[in-house]
Amino acid sequence: MPNLAILLLLLQTQTGPGDAGADRAAEVSLEQLYEQAMTSVSASEWGNAIAGFNAILDADPSHIPSRFYLAVSFAGNGQPDRAIDVYRDILSEDESIFEARMNLGALLFENGSPEAAVDEFAAAMVLAPENATPARYRAQVLNRMGRIDAAIDGYNAVLDRAEPDGEDATEAYRRLGGLYLQAGRPDRAVEMLTEAVRLGVDDASVFVMLGDLHSEVGELENAKDFYEKAIALDSGHRDTRIRLALLLRDMDRPDDAIALLEGMDGLDELLADSYLAAGRHGDAIPVYERLTADEPENAAYWQGLGQSYYEAGEFDGAVPPLERAIALDGQRDEALATLAWIYYRGEDWVRAGTLLLDYLDLRPNHAASIFLLATCFDNLRDYEQALLHYNRFIQLDDGSDDARSFQVQQRARSLERLLEDQ
DSSP: TTTTOOOOOOOSSSSSOOOTTTTTHHHHHHHHHHHHHHHHTTTTTTHHHHHHHHHHHHOOTHHHHHHHHHHHHHHTTTTTHHHHHHHHHHHHTTOOOOOOHHHHHHHHTTTHHHHHHHHHHHHHHHHTTOOOHHEEEEEHHHHHOHHHHHHHHHHHHHHHHTTTSSSHHHHHHHHHHHHHHHHTTTHHHHHHHHHHHTOOOOOHHHHHHHHHHHHTTTTTHHHHHHHHHHHHHHHTHHHHOOOOHHHHHTOOOHHHHHHHHOOOTTTHHHHHHHHHHOOOOHHHHHHHHHHHHHOTTHHHHHHHHHHHHTTTTOOHHHHHHHHHHHHHOOOOOHHHHHHHHHHHTTTHHHHHHHHHHHHHSEEEEEEEEHHHHHHHHHTTOOOHHHHHHHHHHHOOOOOOHHHHHHHHHHHHHHHHHHHHHH
């Protein structure tokens, strides 16, 4: 909670301590003692200040300035309970003293009584209806208590009191952005944070929140701009750099993502995936090799390694990691498809066909794979299965490849005649 320190606010007094009709020498003596005590307050010499104010109050118990600064001195001296008692005594006699309300609220919050602090700041708001400070303190306490809806109302009360372009309004907009985000109201969060930025907020966390919000609704270019502003303010902020790298990869700018990631520790997975997306397969391979060595039971790393070898044209190198990925997780359809294609192009119809059957268990209507499976059976001279899968392909064919469609239809008719003649 920013600046909930003791408020050293001066109370306006017409005279120093003492009675106007008292002996002049005694009056001067008390005035001098008050000045000495206040000098001790300014120097944070709390023990001397406490002794001085107590001496004054022994002579004049009704002297409010000395009672007020006695409470301030107790707080400064690490005696908050005594300070709280003095402030409460003051307010029991005159509940209209704004500064006592504010200091009491601050002490109550700092010493584990947030609900009571909220009440004191609310009372101070009544005493100073044009002052944004008690509303801000109240909202801050509600926020710290996790009372999101109440804190939202609290910061809106700050906006009602604050100068439209002043610091209190700026801070309220910034806080409201985060609170609306927590409350599941992203549109309002964007509105508040945008206003905070307009008023000059230069806080990386605000730009990160705006980046996240724009990213969630698919406004990737806006999100990128906000993440970049956050990084400009805090170039070493790891999470923001990762956010931006992921965004750039989603925007089909993997090389830009790599530029952010290279040199950062602990990001091998993201770096390897980005190398793969950028077509830098030779760079991806050693990173995936490290990942599989560190986590040999991680199927995703083995698949990434196999895919990198495959894309680099090193088919023999691709086979073992892809087989390992499938052994660890038989649901990895991309690994099945890639390995099936490697065996298919090597004319190993049995292995290719087996993998394609497994793949089609996961993606039963994938027309291109059904076509490949049909040709595997055809090359194995299992014409009944070949015809079955050619016909499945024909039913799913979208006509995107006219030559293939014609070829399949011709071959299906040939197999029908062949099987009829047997």
